[in-house]
Amino acid sequence: xxxxxxxxxxxALNRASxxxxxxxxxxxxxxxxxxxxxxxDVARAAGEIAAADVAEVITITASALxxxxxxxxxxxxxxxxxxxxxxxxxxxxxYQTRDFAPALxxxxxxxxxxxxxxxxxxxxxxxxxxxxxxxKLAADVRPLGDAPCLVTMQIGAYRADAARRGASPAPLRxxxxxxxxxxxxxxxxxxxxxxxxAVDLSQAERIVAxxxxxxxxxxxPLAQALADALGAQVAASRPICDAGWLPMExxxxxxxxxxxxxxxxAVGISGAIQHVVGMKGARTIVAINKDxxxxxxxxADYGYVGxxxxxxxxxxxxxxxxxxxxx
Amino acid sequence: MKIAVCIKQVPTREWQPRLNAEGTYIRExxxxxxxxxxxxxxxxxxxxxxEKHGGDVVVCAAGPARVTQVLREALARGAxxxxxxxxxxxxxxxxxxxxxxxxxxxxxxxxxxxxTGLQSDDQGHAQTGVILASRLxxxxxxxxxxxxxxxxxxxxxxxLEGGWFQWVAMPLPAALTIQSGINQLRYATLKGIMAAKxxxxxxxxxxAPVRRRQEIVSLYVPQKTKQTEIITGSPGEAASTxxxxxxxxxxxxx
Numbered sequence: 240x241x242x243x244x245x246x247x248x249x250x251a252l253n254r255a256s257x258x259x260x261x262x263x264x265x266x267x268x269x270x271x272x273x274x275x276x277x278x279x280d281v282a283r284a285a286g287e288i289a290a291a292d293v294a295e296v297i298t299i300t301a302s303a304l305x306x307x308x309x310x311x312x313x314x315x316x317x318x319x320x321x322x323x324x325x326x327x328x329x330x331x332x333x334y335q336t337r338d339f340a341p342a343l344x345x346x347x348x349x350x351x352x353x354x355x356x357x358x359x360x361x362x363x364x365x366x367x368x369x370x371x372x373x374x375k376l377a378a379d380v381r382p383l384g385d386a387p388c389l390v391t392m393q394i395g396a397y398r399a400d401a402a403r404r405g406a407s408p409a410p411l412r413x414x415x416x417x418x419x420x421x422x423x424x425x426x427x428x429x430x431x432x433x434x435x436x437a438v439d440l441s442q443a444e445r446i447v448a449x450x451x452x453x454x455x456x457x458x459x460p461l462a463q464a465l466a467d468a469l470g471a472q473v474a475a476s477r478p479i480c481d482a483g484w485l486p487m488e489x490x491x492x493x494x495x496x497x498x499x500x501x502x503x504x505a506v507g508i509s510g511a512i513q514h515v516v517g518m519k520g521a522r523t524i525v526a527i528n529k530d531x532x533x534x535x536x537x538x539a540d541y542g543y544v545g546x547x548x549x550x551x552x553x554x555x556x557x558x559x560x561x562x563x564x565x566x
Numbered sequence: 567m568k569i570a571v572c573i574k575q576v577p578t579r580e581w582q583p584r585l586n587a588e589g590t591y592i593r594e595x596x597x598x599x600x601x602x603x604x605x606x607x608x609x610x611x612x613x614x615x616x617e618k619h620g621g622d623v624v625v626c627a628a629g630p631a632r633v634t635q636v637l638r639e640a641l642a643r644g645a646x647x648x649x650x651x652x653x654x655x656x657x658x659x660x661x662x663x664x665x666x667x668x669x670x671x672x673x674x675x676x677x678x679x680x681x682t683g684l685q686s687d688d689q690g691h692a693q694t695g696v697i698l699a700s701r702l703x704x705x706x707x708x709x710x711x712x713x714x715x716x717x718x719x720x721x722x723x724x725x726l727e728g729g730w731f732q733w734v735a736m737p738l739p740a741a742l743t744i745q746s747g748i749n750q751l752r753y754a755t756l757k758g759i760m761a762a763k764x765x766x767x768x769x770x771x772x773x774a775p776v777r778r779r780q781e782i783v784s785l786y787v788p789q790k791t792k793q794t795e796i797i798t799g800s801p802g803e804a805a806s807t808x809x810x811x812x813x814x815x816x817x818x819x820x
Contacts, residue, residue: 308734309696309706334727337684338708341693345662345700350779353691366783371689372592375583377788380780424705428733430726441727445818469819487747496727502818523816525808526794541811542796543804553801557809558819 241267242325242387244316245276245288246335248307248430252276252284254442255331257399258499260291262392263329264403266358266365273297273323275414277315279305285411292403297323298413303420310423312339317346318416325387327365332391332497344389350382351389356396369393373493374512394441395499395520433488438472440491445471445502448491448518449479452507452528452547456484461551462506468558469502476514492517507547510535527551567621567715569612570672571645572682572694573605574664575629575636579687583787590782591658594632601636604683608744610751611713612681613644619715622646626672628664630657634767641762642754648767649675655776661691662779668694669701670773679720680741684709692743699741707734708743 241263245256256274263272271294276285281298289296299315316339320328330336332354344351357368359379366379367390382388440446447466453459459473466473473489480490491498492514503521508514510526510533518524519538526539527547536542543550577583577597584593601609612623625640627633628651637648651667672680680699685692699706711731712723721735725745754762795811797804812818 309708334709334725337692338696338724341661341696342700342706344693344779345665345697351662351691351693352780353693361783369690370788371785372577372583373579373687373690374788376585376592376785378782378785381783382780383778424736425707426735428735430730430732432730439727439730502812502816523812523818524792525812531796536794536796538792539794540792540816541808542794543808544796545801545804549801550805553805554808557802557805 240294240323240325241270241272242320242323242328243272243274243293244328244330245274245284246331246333247276247278247281247284250278250280250283252287253331253333254399255333255394256288257291257402258394258397259329259331259392260288260293261397261399261402262358264292265397266327266329270326273325274409275299275316275319275323277304277312286408289408289411290404291409292405293409296409296411298411299416300413301416301418303418303423306427307335308423308425308427309339309342310425311418313342313346314418314422315416316343319414320347320387322414328387328389330389330391332393336391340389340391348384349387349389350384351391352380352382353391354393355390356393370516374516393520394497398499398522438488440472440474440489440496440498443472443498443500445469446474446491446498446500446518446521447471447504447506448474448476448508449485449506450476450508450514451478453479458548459484461548465504465506465551465555465558468555469504471502471504474498476508476511505535505539506551508535509533510538567615567619567678568624568676569615569621570624570626570675570677570680571605571609571612571640572626572668572680572698573609573636573640574602574627574683574686574688575599575633576602576686576688585785589784589786591785594657599632599635601639602683602686602688604685604744604746606683606751607746607748608681608683609640609643609645610749611744613752614749615679615713615715621678624649624675624677626668627651628653628656628659628667628671630654632657637767638762639754641765641767642758643752644758645765647765650767650769651772652769653772653776656772659776660689660778660780661693662697663776665694665697665701666774666777667772669698671770673702678738679715680704680739681744682741684743684745695741695743702739702741704739704741705736706741706743707736709745710742711745711748713742
């Protein structure tokens with residue numbers, strides 16, 4: 240059996256959990272897939288993910304799991320793995336996964352292969368493809384030692400909408416796990432946002448991202464106008480945020496957020512790997528750059544080579560006129 | 567406060583990758599090396615904690631003889647001494663193997679706190695600090711943007727996704743993985759470089775055989791996966807064409 244560990248916050252399913260289900264269905268090749276979800280109250284999230292074509296959804300609830308802690312999650316999922324005995328455990332490579340999965344793998348003394356972008360058939364079992372050396376290279380990796388191997392999938396590597404849905408909802412099963420609150424050493428406080436307009440870009444359907452080509456903060460309204468016309472969020476590559484033209488929370492890339500929106504418009508972004516790893520999972524990528532050799536065109540579906548200061552207003556106007564036609 | 571900082575030596579950003587004959591790892595002899603950037607932030611945070619609370623900062627690295635370079639650099643920036651777990655096979659070892667040997671090397675030191683970068687710029691597993699905590703039986707927290715220590719306890723600011731943060735408290739000893747940008751880095755002064763020459767680098771062999779949990783079957787330059795359709799014409803024409811394609815072909819807009 241392939242086990243997926245899904246993620247929720249405040250009872251809401253993380254959309255990226257569907258991507259891990261899609262990866263598990265690909266890896267399973269006939270084996271059953273089960274999904275597990277832990278927390279204080281997981282009814283809503285479990286009900287949502289039960290729409291997937293999986294054998295069952297296992298819920299683990301305890302008052303000690305009301306808020307996320309690394310110790311709590313390791314204890315709950317260690318008991319889960321012992322009970323279910325899966326051949327592989329799949330997770331999405333979120334910040335929460337990064338916080339507890341290595342400790343879970345260590346407690347189980349099993350391999351953990353992180354940030355995977357693909358699963359391939361190998362001579363002696365599956366191979367997991369992952370970036371190395373900041374994406375300059377990719378590696379096909381196999382786990383050593385006993386099953387289960389834990390695998391985390393890069394956000395956007397598999398598409399949420401590629402996860403097969405079942406004809407009827409999967410059965411829910413509550414797994415009894417006793418967790419002694421006294422053994423949880425981390426004491427979490429309530430999550431908070433520092434910036435008033437903070438946005439979770441990983442949940443955005445469309446993104447307009449700006450890079451050095453925008454030249455100065457005085458030109459950002461051009462990108463904002465395009466974003467408004469598209470119903471998109473504005474994001475940026477690292478240099479824009481380092482310069483303070485946009486807040487750090489709007490940064491896409493290896494040191495910022497990883498996103499997989501429906502549409503990603505890269506405006507004046509050269510496409511350094513540190514940026515590309517954060518957005519290459521987008522379904523449709525448009526690159527606008529004056530340099531035809533910019534690496535961003537290697538991942539783009541559509542490209543415009545030219546002056547963004549001429550093209551952005553034209554594109555915004557075109558979308559605006561369409562909106563009028565559509566209305 | 568007795569603080570260990572686990573650092574890694576990684577190829578420089580300018581390095582152009584070349585593979586070994588088997589295509590299973592890089593040709594290490596071609597690479598130029600530097601301190602892993604997130605680890606530099608971990609070191610800086612440790613130095614700031616020492617300035618505030620007193621104590622010692624000990625840098626630890628696992629790897630071949632070449633990693634002496636980054637240990638010296640850390641000593642020049644202000645670390646008090648270094649521990650080098652030296653073994654040729656550690657140069658390409660996975661995070662679990664590295665964490666094993668580091669845990670054995672630091673166990674007897676009775677550190678209060680271990681800091682390391684959130685991931686390395688070479689293999690990028692993002693696991694070493696957490697597994698190290700697990701091996702030592704310590705609590706941990708990851709992707710940390712602020713560290714406060716008081717009365718034998720830590721209170722740290724974890725970065726969550728999407729602009730969210732969370733304060734987490736835990737007892738010492740503990741291990742933290744540090745996010746880049748947590749502080750402003752200091753660089754070595756001439757005085758620091760001179761002083762570093764007199765500081766101790768203790769070399770130890772791995773306490774147990776190095777045990778890997780994963781194997782690189784092949785390493786390669788990733789292939790381009792997409793065919794890019796270049797839209798031509800005047801800005802107005804190109805905008806019109808692009809909007810039509812996004813709507814009708816890509817279905818990316820309504």
